[in-house]
Amino acid sequence: MGSLGSGHKRRTAIVVIVINIALLILIGRLFYLQILQNEKLSEGVKKIQKMKISSTTERGIIYDRNRKELAINMKTYTLYVRPKKIKDAVKVSRQLGRVLSKNPEQILKQIQSRKRLFTLSRKLSSEVYKNVLALGIKGVQLCPENSRFYPKETLGSHVIGFVSSDNRGLEGMERFFQDELKSKTNSYTTVKDARGRELVSSGSHIFDLSDGANIILTIDEIIQHILERELNKLVDEFSPKSITGIVMNPNTGEILAMANRPAYDPNNAGSSIPDCRRNRAVTDAYEPGSTFKIITAAAALDNKVFEPEDIIFAENGSYRFMRHTIHDHDPYGEITFRQALEVSSNIAFAKIGAKVGAEELYKYIRTFGFGVKMGIKLPGEANGLLRSLSRWSKLSVGVISFGQEVSVTPLQLITAISAVANGGNLMAPMIVSRMEDKNGKIKKEFKPRVVRRVISSKTSKTLSEILTGVVKSGTGINAQIKGYAIAGKTGTAQKYIQGKGYSSKKYVASFIGFLPVPNPQIAILIMVNEPQGAYYGSIVAAPAFKNVAQDVLRYLDVYPDEGERR
Numbered sequence: 001m002g003s004l005g006s007g008h009k010r011r012t013a014i015v016v017i018v019i020n021i022a023l024l025i026l027i028g029r030l031f032y033l034q035i036l037q038n039e040k041l042s043e044g045v046k047k048i049q050k051m052k053i054s055s056t057t058e059r060g061i062i063y064d065r066n067r068k069e070l071a072i073n074m075k076t077y078t079l080y081v082r083p084k085k086i087k088d089a090v091k092v093s094r095q096l097g098r099v100l101s102k103n104p105e106q107i108l109k110q111i112q113s114r115k116r117l118f119t120l121s122r123k124l125s126s127e128v129y130k131n132v133l134a135l136g137i138k139g140v141q142l143c144p145e146n147s148r149f150y151p152k153e154t155l156g157s158h159v160i161g162f163v164s165s166d167n168r169g170l171e172g173m174e175r176f177f178q179d180e181l182k183s184k185t186n187s188y189t190t191v192k193d194a195r196g197r198e199l200v201s202s203g204s205h206i207f208d209l210s211d212g213a214n215i216i217l218t219i220d221e222i223i224q225h226i227l228e229r230e231l232n233k234l235v236d237e238f239s240p241k242s243i244t245g246i247v248m249n250p251n252t253g254e255i256l257a258m259a260n261r262p263a264y265d266p267n268n269a270g271s272s273i274p275d276c277r278r279n280r281a282v283t284d285a286y287e288p289g290s291t292f293k294i295i296t297a298a299a300a301l302d303n304k305v306f307e308p309e310d311i312i313f314a315e316n317g318s319y320r321f322m323r324h325t326i327h328d329h330d331p332y333g334e335i336t337f338r339q340a341l342e343v344s345s346n347i348a349f350a351k352i353g354a355k356v357g358a359e360e361l362y363k364y365i366r367t368f369g370f371g372v373k374m375g376i377k378l379p380g381e382a383n384g385l386l387r388s389l390s391r392w393s394k395l396s397v398g399v400i401s402f403g404q405e406v407s408v409t410p411l412q413l414i415t416a417i418s419a420v421a422n423g424g425n426l427m428a429p430m431i432v433s434r435m436e437d438k439n440g441k442i443k444k445e446f447k448p449r450v451v452r453r454v455i456s457s458k459t460s461k462t463l464s465e466i467l468t469g470v471v472k473s474g475t476g477i478n479a480q481i482k483g484y485a486i487a488g489k490t491g492t493a494q495k496y497i498q499g500k501g502y503s504s505k506k507y508v509a510s511f512i513g514f515l516p517v518p519n520p521q522i523a524i525l526i527m528v529n530e531p532q533g534a535y536y537g538s539i540v541a542a543p544a545f546k547n548v549a550q551d552v553l554r555y556l557d558v559y560p561d562e563g564e565r566r
Contacts, residue, residue, distance in 0.1 A: 060181040060212030076147040085139030158279040162266035218254040238531035250418035252448040253427030285407035289493025292403030299364035342474030353401025421514035478542035483560030488513025490537035511541035
């Protein structure tokens with residue numbers, strides 16, 4: 001009995017010792033984890049538990065009026081290099097140079113001169129991405145991103161614009177509608193358990209996950225192509241400093257095409273100089289020359305100061321006006337008001353302007369929209385130059401009447417002439433039709449808007465009929481299209497050189513018109529800055545007007561003398 005009791009005590013003692021040893025081990029382990037490893041483990045737990053959840057929507061698409069894509073998004077890749085992980089910099093530079101079509105020596109310099117992660121190349125295609133991956137280079141990372149792509153390249157580039165490397169609009173529509181087009185990135189921090197179940201989150205789960213708005217322009221891709229084709233021909237033939245062309249629906253103010261030369265490719269905007277990227281149709285102002293006679297004629301007819309058949313003596317080509325001599329390109333004697341427009345007599349129009357009077361002429365110029373912005377939805381619009389009436393000299397009324405001492409933007413000029421075409425209403429120029437969400441639901445719509453009436457319908461009809469004579473038998477004969485009645489006006493403006501006066505070598509050649517009369521469907525402006533070899537609007541700009549007009553009419557199914565679409 002005594003031996004059994006002692007054995008039991010030994011076993012109990014052994015169990016107690018084992019338990020105590022286990023407790024000591026556990027306490028030691030806890031001390032190690034909670035005290036010695038506390039900071040390290042806490043960081044680890046934070047990394048495991050805290051997660052940042054992000055979501056990025058897509059930038060809106062830009063379409064033409066027929067929903068042809070002009071600016072879209074595509075998946076590309078950014079290539080990063082971590083120099084510290086590159087073992088053989090020379091070899092890697094050669095490999096990347098071959099795949100990226102870059103100079104290996106420049107890549108090598110970048111790797112050797114940097115210590116931290118840097119961006120080597122952006123907007124890489126899927127094909128290049130695969131080729132880089134196949135190299136298996138340690139220290140090279142490829143990250144996907146959404147990039148802007150312009151499928152039509154240079155077509156409409158001055159209207160569409162382009163974005164920065166981080167998809168922020170820098171020019172054109174991309175810039176003007178940056179807030180509406182832009183993508184959105186939303187994020188919040190969440191804490192999850194080992195199984196990935198969300199425990200706690202900071203920040204709202206409810207945020208705007210909609211894509212940027214889609215923009216539908218009034219531009220027609222086909223008409224834009226026709227216009228740009230003719231501008232390219234003018235570049236080849238006359239090597240001008242710049243060219244601007246606009247096609248507008250005079251009844252609504254919708255711009256069907258707007259283009260400039262020189263142009264640029266928005267897919268690679270960084271390779272072009274700022275001068276190429278400027279939308280001269282809205283940012284640049286020129287002395288209009290004889291195209292401005294349309295405004296003076298409108299003021300004279302609307303005020304009943306002249307009738308079409310009234311006689312004006314054109315002084316046989318030379319006229320002394322306020323101690324300044326005004327010349328005509330050809331000498332004319334007695335001519336009618338109608339003929340003054342047809343032959344584009346500066347002398348006759350100086351007299352017409354003087355009879356209208358400075359105050360009344362200024363009022364009409366303002367009413368037609370000159371000297372102020374038109375409010376088009378494009379960045380960088382200029383006011384042009386129209387000095388206040390108090391700053392006019394006694395000479396001003398005469399020379400402004402034929403387009404000197406005043407500067408206008410191409411947009412202002414075509415908008416004003418469209419008012420003559422449509423019966424007398426100045427329409428607000430439109431470049432955007434509407435904004436939609438990704439499902440096609442309209443978010444905002446822009447409708448044609450009458451700014452004000454500028455002349456009576458009778459004046460509009462009379463002036464349109466006179467302007468058809470300019471094309472039929474006057475300076476605009478090179479704009480004729482068989483079967484169509486066209487109203488138009490040539491312009492040949494000497495450029496004013498600051499401090500030197502009017503140049504005898506630098507000109508702006510232009511033609512502006514609308515058709516078919518009496519029911520116009522399109523108005524077209526062609527403005528050529530400093531053409532070489534020839535400089536008259538009748539020779540340089542009128543044929544281009546004709547080529548654009550006949551192809552646009554064919555495309556729109558507008559037939560001779562009808563002015564109606566079939």
